[in-house]
Amino acid sequence: MRINSKFIKASCAAIALTMASGAQAKLNIFACEPEYAALAKELAPDAKIYSATTAMQDPHQVQARPSLIAKMRQADLAVCAGADLEVGWLPMLQMKSANAKVRSTEKGLFFAAEHIDTLDKLDNVDRSMGDVHAKGNPHLHFDPERLLLVANALSSKLVQLDPDSKAEYEAALADFSTRWKAAISQWQVMAAPLKGKKVIGYHTSFRYLYNWLGIEQVGDLEPKPGLPPSTSHLADLQNRAKQGDVMAITVASYQDERGANWLGERTQLPVQVLPMSVGGNDDSQDLFSLYQSVITLLLNLNK
Amino acid sequence: MQTFNFRVSAVAVACAFVSTVTLAQDATLTNPAISGVLDGYYQNTERPMAEREEGFGLGHTELALSANIDDMFYGKLTAVVETHGSETEVGLEEAFIQTLAIPAGFSVRAGRFLSDVGYLNNQHVHTDAFTDRPAAYRAFLGSHYFDDGVRLDYVAPTDLYWAMGVEAFKGESMRAEDEHGERDFKSLGVYTAYTKLGGDIGDSSSWMLGLSYLRNENGRLTAHEEHEDEVVAEDEHEHDHSHAAMYTGENTYIADFVYKWAPRGNYKYQHLTVSGEYFRVTDFAPLEEHVAGLAEPHGAEHAPDDQTGWYVSSVYQFSPNWSAGLRYGQVDTQELHDEHFDSQKLKETEVSLAWHHSHFSTVRLQYTNQQGTNFDGIEDDNVITLQYVMTLGAHGAHQF
Numbered sequence: 001m002r003i004n005s006k007f008i009k010a011s012c013a014a015i016a017l018t019m020a021s022g023a024q025a026k027l028n029i030f031a032c033e034p035e036y037a038a039l040a041k042e043l044a045p046d047a048k049i050y051s052a053t054t055a056m057q058d059p060h061q062v063q064a065r066p067s068l069i070a071k072m073r074q075a076d077l078a079v080c081a082g083a084d085l086e087v088g089w090l091p092m093l094q095m096k097s098a099n100a101k102v103r104s105t106e107k108g109l110f111f112a113a114e115h116i117d118t119l120d121k122l123d124n125v126d127r128s129m130g131d132v133h134a135k136g137n138p139h140l141h142f143d144p145e146r147l148l149l150v151a152n153a154l155s156s157k158l159v160q161l162d163p164d165s166k167a168e169y170e171a172a173l174a175d176f177s178t179r180w181k182a183a184i185s186q187w188q189v190m191a192a193p194l195k196g197k198k199v200i201g202y203h204t205s206f207r208y209l210y211n212w213l214g215i216e217q218v219g220d221l222e223p224k225p226g227l228p229p230s231t232s233h234l235a236d237l238q239n240r241a242k243q244g245d246v247m248a249i250t251v252a253s254y255q256d257e258r259g260a261n262w263l264g265e266r267t268q269l270p271v272q273v274l275p276m277s278v279g280g281n282d283d284s285q286d287l288f289s290l291y292q293s294v295i296t297l298l299l300n301l302n303k
Numbered sequence: 304m305q306t307f308n309f310r311v312s313a314v315a316v317a318c319a320f321v322s323t324v325t326l327a328q329d330a331t332l333t334n335p336a337i338s339g340v341l342d343g344y345y346q347n348t349e350r351p352m353a354e355r356e357e358g359f360g361l362g363h364t365e366l367a368l369s370a371n372i373d374d375m376f377y378g379k380l381t382a383v384v385e386t387h388g389s390e391t392e393v394g395l396e397e398a399f400i401q402t403l404a405i406p407a408g409f410s411v412r413a414g415r416f417l418s419d420v421g422y423l424n425n426q427h428v429h430t431d432a433f434t435d436r437p438a439a440y441r442a443f444l445g446s447h448y449f450d451d452g453v454r455l456d457y458v459a460p461t462d463l464y465w466a467m468g469v470e471a472f473k474g475e476s477m478r479a480e481d482e483h484g485e486r487d488f489k490s491l492g493v494y495t496a497y498t499k500l501g502g503d504i505g506d507s508s509s510w511m512l513g514l515s516y517l518r519n520e521n522g523r524l525t526a527h528e529e530h531e532d533e534v535v536a537e538d539e540h541e542h543d544h545s546h547a548a549m550y551t552g553e554n555t556y557i558a559d560f561v562y563k564w565a566p567r568g569n570y571k572y573q574h575l576t577v578s579g580e581y582f583r584v585t586d587f588a589p590l591e592e593h594v595a596g597l598a599e600p601h602g603a604e605h606a607p608d609d610q611t612g613w614y615v616s617s618v619y620q621f622s623p624n625w626s627a628g629l630r631y632g633q634v635d636t637q638e639l640h641d642e643h644f645d646s647q648k649l650k651e652t653e654v655s656l657a658w659h660h661s662h663f664s665t666v667r668l669q670y671t672n673q674q675g676t677n678f679d680g681i682e683d684d685n686v687i688t689l690q691y692v693m694t695l696g697a698h699g700a701h702q703f
Contacts, residue, residue, distance in 0.1 A: 054506060058571035063563060065509040065703045066464030066501025073408055073458045088662075092700035095377070096466075098458050100404040104374065227661060228623045256572050 027162055030072050030102065032080035032090065033059050034277040035141040036112065038287045040079055042176045043155050043169060050075075055280030058254045059085055060226070064092035072097035075108070077161055079154065082111025083118055085138035108161055113138055115153035116146040119207055141277070142209035144184045144291065151176060183288055191295045193302055197247045200237055200269070202229075202260060205252040205276060209294065218246060221259045229259030241267040248272050248301045253280035270301055335370035338696035340429045346688040350671060351649060351681050352441035352549050354385065355434065355688065361386045362690065363428050367397070369699060377401045394546075396449050408458040417449045418470055419456070420495050420515035421580050422559035424448055430701050432576075432618040432628040432657065434669050434688045438649050439582045439612025442634045443555060445476050445546040450493065464501040464511070470494065476547045478521040479587070489520040501703070506568045510561065511703060517555040524551075524639050526589035550610055550636040552587035561703070572623060579615040587637065588644070607637040607644035614651075628655040649675040664693045 027047040031037035037051035050071045053059050059081070062068075072078065072093045080086050094103055101108040118136025140146050155173040159166045195214035202221040210217055219240050223233040240246070241263070248270045249260045257271065264271040274294050275281040283293040342362035346355050355362060362385070369379035381397035399414030417425045423440060424447055436446045452472035459465040474492020481488075495518070501511035558581045565574035588607060614632025621627065630653040637644040655669040671686040 054568065056506070056567040057569045061570045063509065063570060063703055064700055065503065065563070066499070066511050067462075067503040067509060069458065069466075070462055070464035070502070074460050074462075088700050090700075092702060095401070096458070096702070098405070098408045098410040098456065100406060103403060254569050254571065 027076045027158065028074050030075035030078040032078070032086050033141075034279050035287065035290070036079040036081070038278040038290075039141075039147070039151060039154060040077075042287065043151060043172050044158050045172060046168075055253045055275055055277035055284070060088060062086070062089045064089045064096065068093050069096045072102060073099050075099060075102050077108040077110060077157065078102040079110045079112070081113060081138045081140065083113035083135040083138035083140075085113075110154060110157050112150045112154075113140060116140060116143075116149050119211060120204065137204050137207045139205050139276075140208050141287075142206060142291075142294070143212050144180065144187070145212075146208065147287070148177060148180055151180070179288070183291065187291055187295055191299070194295075194298055197298075197302065198245050199247055200241065200249045200263070202251040202255045205255070206250065206274065206294075213295075213298075215298075221249075221251070221263070228256070229262075234259055234263050237263055238266050241269060248298075250274055250298075252276035272297055272301055274298075335368060336697035336699055338365075338367050338694055338698040340365035340367075340427075340698075341693045341695070342429060342690065344434065344688055344690035346434075346686065348684055348686055350435055350438075350441075350651075350673065350686050351675065351678050352438065352446075353435045354387075354446060356387065362434075362692075365396070365427070365429065367699075371403065372400065375402060375404050377403055408460060410456050412454040412456070413452075415449060415451045416454070417447060418472065418495055418517075419454065419468055420444075420448070420470075420497050420517055420555075421557045421582075422511075422513055422561055422578055423580065426702060429692045429694070432616070432626065433630055433653055433655050434667065434690050437580070437612075437614035437616070437630065437632040438634040438651050439580065439614055439632060442550045442612055442636055442649075443548055443582050443584055443610070445548040447546070448477070448548070449546075450474060450476060452493070462502075464499070467496075467498040469496045474519060474521060477519050477551055478547070479524045479551045481525055483525065486525050492519060492521045494518040494520075507564055507566060509563050509703070513557070513559040515555075515557040515559070517557070519551055519553055519555065522551040522553040522555075522584075522587060524587055524589050550584065550587070550638075552584035552610060554585045556583045556585075557581070563703070574620050576618045577616070579613065581613040582611060582634075584610040584612075588639075608635070608646065610634075610636045612636075624659055626657045626659065628657070629653070630655075647676055647678045649673060649678040649681075663695070663698070664691070666691045 027044060029040045029044065029047045029049045031040055031049060031051045033053050034051045034055055037049050040047060040049050052068050052071070053062055080090060103109060105111060105114065113135060118138070118140060121136040122134050151173060155169050158169045191213045198216045198218045199210070200219035200221065201217040203225065204220070219237045221229040221234070221237070223230055246269055249264055250272050251257055251260045251274070253273055253276045257273065260271045263269070274297055275284040275290060278284050278286060278290050280290070281293060284290040340363065342364055344355060344362055345359050346357055348357050349355065364384040365381055367379065367381040372378045378400045379397050381395070383394045383396045385392050385394065395415055397416050399412050399416040401412040402410050405411065419425045423431070423436065424444060428436065428447060435441065440446055450472035452470055454468055454470040456466060456468035471491060472493040473490065477493050478488050495515060497513060497515040499511055499513040501509070503509050559579065561576065561578040563574060563576050587610065612632070612634035614630055616628065616630040618626060618628040631651070633648065633650040636647050638647055651671055651673045653669060653671045655667055657665050657667040659665050667690045669688045669690070673681065673686065674683045675681050
């Protein structure tokens with residue numbers, strides 16, 4: 001395996017050398033989550049992109065494992081959600097990878113949350129409130145308007161790091177924006193029947209999606225952010241569900257379904273696993289199909 | 304002048320306060336993280352060479368402050384408060400700076416810090432899944448080896464993680480026992496070199512291997528000249544609780560591995576860690592010219608074996624709230640008595656069960672069965688510890 005990858009790298013280097021010196025610099029991008037790997041792919045199609053996590057992994061609890069240190073060591077740009085989502089592992093990766101390029105947002109570090117207004121910012125944070133994010137909810141990739149702002153900012157960052165390819169990055173951004181705006185209009189029409197629906201969720205993973213579509217999350221399987229569902233808390237939710245206005249129980253692709261299933265059996269409510277990111281189910285291959293898949297799954301519940 | 308100074312420092316204090324508040328609002332990686340670790344326990348008896356005493360006690364109570372100093376330097380200060388009997392000791396476990404901007408994967412750390420030899424040594428003890436370090440660590444590294452010195456580390460630009468480094472330390476806590484108190488120790492006592500390799504196997508598994516070498520210039524024992532040390536040998540166990548290594552040698556070789564598994568790489572609900580380390584400590588006997596008298600009657604084939612120690616540990620976090628650990632370890636050491644070496648062996652089988660209400664709180668019950676051939680005067684024993692370890696404040700991330 002290793003010999004192969006070395007061989008490939010060596011041949012890539014050889015090809016690069018034989019090509020004209022004016023050839024486009026190929027950025028090496030380290031994405032903390034797959035949604036940002038997908039966004040980087042839209043905006044810098046030629047870049048070498050690595051996603052540190054998958055849609056099946058809770059991005060709050062990632063190990064600063066050796067493979068990630070090795071990848072970050074080689075990165076020109078690290079793209080992360082920010083708002084402390086990666087606070088448990090990103091600083092360790094930065095320290096261990098000894099790569100000054102991705103240490104500060106002035107250079108090759110990019111936090112999506114710094115370029116938008118996050119929802120649910122807190123003035124006072126105390127651990128008794130659970131594992132909360134003072135800087136607001138970091139799962140912002142499910143708000144298409146905010147994601148467009150992030151795309152603009154990320155494109156500027158790409159230009160800053162690789163000014164020679166400015167025209168290519170701007171063209172990619174224009175292309176993405178056009179397609180994305182068209183998709184937003186379609187999704188809004190498509191998702192219209194979901195407006196005003198109520199769900200019980202797990203964590204505030206889909207806060208932005210529900211905010212955008214006008215869905216209300218009336219209960220959370222977590223008694224407090226970061227704490228697993230407890231039996232007494234689930235019993236409370238069972239009482240809440242008796243009001244009869246809840247459409248479904250939703251969990252993200254990396255979340256445990258047991259609590260949701262327990263509640264689903266007792267309330268006759270459907271339990272729906274939604275892909276948290278690109279790769280979260282078979283349909284979600286890029287950002288467009290991710291949105292399409294989530295909205296379709298929610299609409300199917302409403303039938 | 305004094306008023307002026309006072310004003311300046313008042314302003315400085317105010318500035319420091321204001322900037323802390325601002326940074327707390329704008330918390331990112333540059334935010335100074337202030338954290339405390341509270342560790343309390345009840346234990347029915349003692350483990351050999353361990354810090355925890357019988358009865359109720361406080362363990363590794365820690366107060367840490369860390370931040371990026373500027374774009375070039377990161378700094379961390381860790382003070383540890385430990386109680387031994389009625390004594391309360393405040394110690395500095397870490398006070399280091401580390402470079403952030405040296406190119407090409409190099410970094411330098413200087414000050415007081417945990418050596419990067421082995422797997423567990425650079426981890427803070429409060430992250431362990433057991434109440435004490437394995438016997439090999441307690442025997443050869445004084446539980447965890449931190450010291451004043453400097454480190455140069457390099458991470459290779461390869462997809463396979465490959466790091467290597469060298470360290471130089473003062474080495475006071477690694478000095479061989481000096482019963483007569485008249486030995487001239489080298490002030491630059493310890494040098495280390497290590498390399499670590501690591502990677503992933505699919506989505507679910509990750510691994511790391513390490514090899515370390517520790518050269519201890521002061522690791523050789525002093526030859527006995529007179530036999531008037533009966534008393535010293537007797538009250539050895541009553542020594543102050545220092546973090547000094549109990550058994551030393553000139554050369555220490557450490558091999559370590561760690562393997563972690565989580566379903567699809569998702570550590571939230573369950574994960575398994577298997578790790579192990581092997582120690583070999585050589586060249587601890589006094590140099591031959593001093594021991595000529597003692598070596599002759601036995602001949603060369605009676606030279607003592609190398610001192611060794613190893614452990615294998617497996618910890619399974621089977622739900623967000625519960626984890627269980629199983630560890631087996633042993634250590635074989637040589638103790639110099641008068642003119643000959645006595646070999647000693649300690650075997651420990653340990654089971655721990657921990658309840659985690661959140662990432663920040665742990666309550667642990669641990670049972671240790673120890674069997675030794677007269678190790679530290681302990682024959683066999685069953686040790687039960689009930690412990691809590693809780694962190695408060697902005698605690699930094701932990702290593703793999």
